[in-house]
Amino acid sequence: QSVLTQPPSVSGAPGQRVTISCTGSSSNIGAGYDVHWYQQLPGTAPKLLIYGNSNRPSGVPDRFSGSKSGTSASLAITGLQAEDEADYYCQSYDNSLSASVFGGGTKLTVL
Amino acid sequence: QLQLQESGPGLVKPSETLSLTCTVSGGSISSSSYYWGWIRQPPGKGLEWIGSIYYSGSTYYNPSLKSRVTISVDTSKNQFSLKLSSVTAADTAVYFCARHRFVLAAYGYNWFDPWGQGTLVTVSS
Numbered sequence: 001q002s003v004l005t006q007p008p009s010v011s012g013a014p015g016q017r018v019t020i021s022c023t024g025s026s027s028n029i030g031a032g033y034d035v036h037w038y039q040q041l042p043g044t045a046p047k048l049l050i051y052g053n054s055n056r057p058s059g060v061p062d063r064f065s066g067s068k069s070g071t072s073a074s075l076a077i078t079g080l081q082a083e084d085e086a087d088y089y090c091q092s093y094d095n096s097l098s099a100s101v102f103g104g105g106t107k108l109t110v111l
Numbered sequence: 112q113l114q115l116q117e118s119g120p121g122l123v124k125p126s127e128t129l130s131l132t133c134t135v136s137g138g139s140i141s142s143s144s145y146y147w148g149w150i151r152q153p154p155g156k157g158l159e160w161i162g163s164i165y166y167s168g169s170t171y172y173n174p175s176l177k178s179r180v181t182i183s184v185d186t187s188k189n190q191f192s193l194k195l196s197s198v199t200a201a202d203t204a205v206y207f208c209a210r211h212r213f214v215l216a217a218y219g220y221n222w223f224d225p226w227g228q229g230t231l232v233t234v235s236s
Contacts, residue, residue, distance in 0.1 A: 004158060034219040038158075045207055046158065048224035057224065082117055093221045099173045100148075100160040100213075100221055 002030060004090050004103035011109040012080045020106045022073045028101060030071035033093040034100030037066055037075045040087040040105075050075060060083070077108070085110045113138040115208050115227035123202075123234050129195040133154045133208030133227060140189045141166040148211035148223060149182065151204040159204075163211045164191055171213075196233045203230040 005023040012018040018106040024033060029035055034053050038046035048057055050066035053073060065076045073092075079085055119131035129155070133147065140147060148163035162172035164182045171178050184191040195202060207229045214220035 031216045034221065037220040038223075045226040045229050046223075047226070048222060051212075051222045051224070052219045091158075091222065093218075096172075097174060099175075100163075100211075102160065104159040105157045 002104040003094050003097065003101040004092060006088075006103040006106045007091075009103070009107045009109065011076055011111055013079075013111045014080055014082065015078060016080045018074045018080060018108065019042075020088050020090075020108070022075070024071050024073075024090065024092060024094075024102050026071065027096035028092045028094040029059045029068065029073060035068050035073035036091045038089045038091065040089065041082075042067060042086070057092075058059060072111075080110055082110050084108060113210065113225055115210065115225065117206060117208050117227045117229060117230040119232070121231060121233060123198055123232060124236050125199055125234055126182065128197050128200060129193070129232055129234070131189050131205075131206055131208075131232070132195045133193075135189045135191075135210075138177070140184065140191065142197065143184050144212070144214070146171070146211035146213045147184065148209050148213075149193045150207045150209060150223065150226075151202075152207070153201075153204040161193065161195075161206075163178055163213060171215075200234050203234045205231050 017061045037050040040046040052065045053068040092100045146163040149161040164170045179196045181194040209223035209226040
């Protein structure tokens with residue numbers, strides 16, 4: 001059971017918008033710790049997609065955006081493309097565990 | 112461009128010690144403001160942070176693994192290493208190394224980028 005909770009799967013048709021939620025608690029996201037998002041394409045290493053809740057590293061398309069509110073965060077993907085099919089993970093820090101923690105991951109399927 | 116590469120045995124026997132090394136190229140492991148971390152992913156499962164080290168040797172470990180983990184750094188070789196003792200089948204995973212932007216006192220500084228390609232370690236007799 002992950003400290004950060006994500007839906008196991010989401011899906012959408014090409015061109016559509018999808019969102020992936022990441023729910024935490026008062027010891028992590030709710031304590032003020034930022035949320036970061038990673039994209040893991042099949043058979044590859046995770047790649048940083050969003051850092052500091054809503055910042056995109058250089059090279060990440062602006063179709064990807066992040067937000068945070070209270071004890072939750074969300075990743076939104078607009079203009080869905082086949083190449084976006086991947087696993088997505090949120091990550092933060094938990095002060096009761098004194099550890100960096102990941103969500104369980106969400107598999108995005110492009111229909 | 113900073114690159115990281117994991118290396119080490121792909122097969123370890125139960126109760127023995129898993130040892131991996133991460134070689135950093137395209138940049139210095141002695142860069143200020145960056146830790147260097149290990150993360151693992153059991154087959155078909157999610158990511159788990161193992162621990163991180165600063166070039167000075169300062170370490171942070173996941174409390175769930177702390178009793179079995181040792182992370183060390185060799186700045187002369189631009190490498191850092193992971194040792195996980197008393198392994199069992201539950202330690203079978205792809206092990207990734209990554210640069211860890213981490214400032215404990217700063218609520219926003221705690222992400223991993225870039226990552227190595229990962230190496231599969233299987234625990235089996």
